[in-house]
Structures are given as structure tokens and as C-alpha cells.
Amino acid sequence: MSLLDRNCYEIRKLEFFRDGRVGFADERRWMWDTRLGTLPVPALTAINTDPQFEARETTLEEFETLWSLH
Numbered sequence: 119m120s121l122l123d124r125n126c127y128e129i130r131k132l133e134f135f136r137d138g139r140v141g142f143a144d145e146r147r148w149m150w151d152t153r154l155g156t157l158p159v160p161a162l163t164a165i166n167t168d169p170q171f172e173a174r175e176t177t178l179e180e181f182e183t184l185w186s187l188h
Contacts, residue, residue: 121181126158132184140188 121130133141133152141152148154159165165173 119176119181119184120155120159121178121185122159126160128154128159130181130185131155132181132188142185142188 119132119134120128123129128143129145131141131143131152131154133150135141135150139150141150142148143152143154145154162173162175165171
């Protein structure tokens with residue numbers, strides 16, 4: 119789950135692992151090898167062409183709630 123800027127670059131990111139860990143990253147810090155991408159994030163339709171992904175858009179409120187929890 120990523121918060122993107124207007125150019126589709128990640129500015130904050132959460133990664134949820136199967137073992138229950140949650141990694142995070144922003145411009146200054148990171149945890150569990152979670153890092154911000156160096157390229158713009160592709161469109162959801164492009165991401166979802168790979169069957170291992172189920173990308174969907176979330177609200178800023180949903181992201182902020184999860185960010186504050188983790």
C-alpha cells in the first residue's frame with residue numbers, strides 16, 4: 119500500500135507480510151527491507167495484469183489510519 123505524489127512516486131509505503139509483520143518506509147526511515155520505489159508506480163490496470171497482485175485504490179483516510187497503526 120503506497121501513498122503517491124502527483125507524479126506517481128511513492129512518498130510513504132506499507133507492506134503487509136504473510137507472517138504478520140508490517141514493513142514501512144518514508145523518505146527518512148524504513149523497516150523490514152521495505153523501501154520506497156525509485157520509479158513511478160504503474161497504473162492499477164498494469165499492475166493487475168500480473169496474477170500475483172490485486173492492486174486497488176484506497177482513500178487517503180484509510181491509508182492514514184493504517185499508517186498510524188503501524
